[in-house]
Amino acid sequence: MIFNILTIFPELISTFSDVGFIKRAISKNVIDINIVNIREYSDNIHNRVDDKTYGGGPGMVLQYLPIKSAMDSLQKKGHVIYLSPQGKILTQEKMNTLSSIEEITFLCGRYEGVDQRVLDELIDEEISLGDYVISGGETACMAIIEGVTRLTPGAIDDIESVNQDSFQNGILDHPHYTRPDDIGGRKVPEVLSSGDHASIERWRKKQALGATWIKRPELLKNVKLSKEDDKLLKEYIAEFKDNEHK
Numbered sequence: 001m002i003f004n005i006l007t008i009f010p011e012l013i014s015t016f017s018d019v020g021f022i023k024r025a026i027s028k029n030v031i032d033i034n035i036v037n038i039r040e041y042s043d044n045i046h047n048r049v050d051d052k053t054y055g056g057g058p059g060m061v062l063q064y065l066p067i068k069s070a071m072d073s074l075q076k077k078g079h080v081i082y083l084s085p086q087g088k089i090l091t092q093e094k095m096n097t098l099s100s101i102e103e104i105t106f107l108c109g110r111y112e113g114v115d116q117r118v119l120d121e122l123i124d125e126e127i128s129l130g131d132y133v134i135s136g137g138e139t140a141c142m143a144i145i146e147g148v149t150r151l152t153p154g155a156i157d158d159i160e161s162v163n164q165d166s167f168q169n170g171i172l173d174h175p176h177y178t179r180p181d182d183i184g185g186r187k188v189p190e191v192l193s194s195g196d197h198a199s200i201e202r203w204r205k206k207q208a209l210g211a212t213w214i215k216r217p218e219l220l221k222n223v224k225l226s227k228e229d230d231k232l233l234k235e236y237i238a239e240f241k242d243n244e245h246k
């Protein structure tokens, strides 16, 4: 997968590209990250790419021409995404859809955003991290690249762990434990050290369904539970209510 990123803060993305699993995915040629500094396409002597907003008011706006030239510098653009609080909110389903696209170009806004004509002419889609405003599109773009790269074959050694992650199957992940076995009397559930794989699977599924029921009950409306899963959830709820009354 190729990710082209148009930004006025290339150093944010180059640091991101040089750490941990993204760095490994690049070195294994699973993904490629191509950073385009919009300032290099400014025709201004001071490399300015923003100007005052027409109509007056506070804040600056990224200009159309440097963004257009930066886009034109790419051999291929693929699917063009503008990171924006006004876009469709990012979901795991969207991550899955994006992971099947070969080349994605991200445009990161700053200040008040970009000239409306950029959105009208150069963008395929606007994506938002959520209903709040941050200072730039770079963090949103990095979130998408991390989420999509995890789903790209070859990036993560144990793909099974990705399939068990929250949202991938419509519900949340089960709890995880690691050493030590006992923390001030709070012990790791016995079944996890039993070596009985079927019981461990059953426990994990029950806890995942239970965690979803407690933390994000609305998700359960959109998943079709098997008879076995339905039984596990009912068991979980009954035990939870029993414990509440103790």
Ligand SMILES: C[S@@+](CC[C@H](N)C(=O)[O-])C[C@H]1O[C@@H](n2cnc3c(N)ncnc32)[C@H](O)[C@@H]1O
Residues within 6 Å of the ligand: 082, 083, 084, 085, 086, 107, 108, 109, 110, 111, 112, 113, 114, 127, 128, 129, 130, 131, 132, 133, 134, 135, 136, 137, 138, 140
């Ligand atoms: C301060 S924001 C501009 C907000 C814009 N004036 C508005 O209210 O719609 C600057 C840039 O941050 C990015 N940004 C801010 N919030 C975002 C969000 N929730 N999701 C994705 N990108 C966001 C966008 O690229 C945006 O152009």
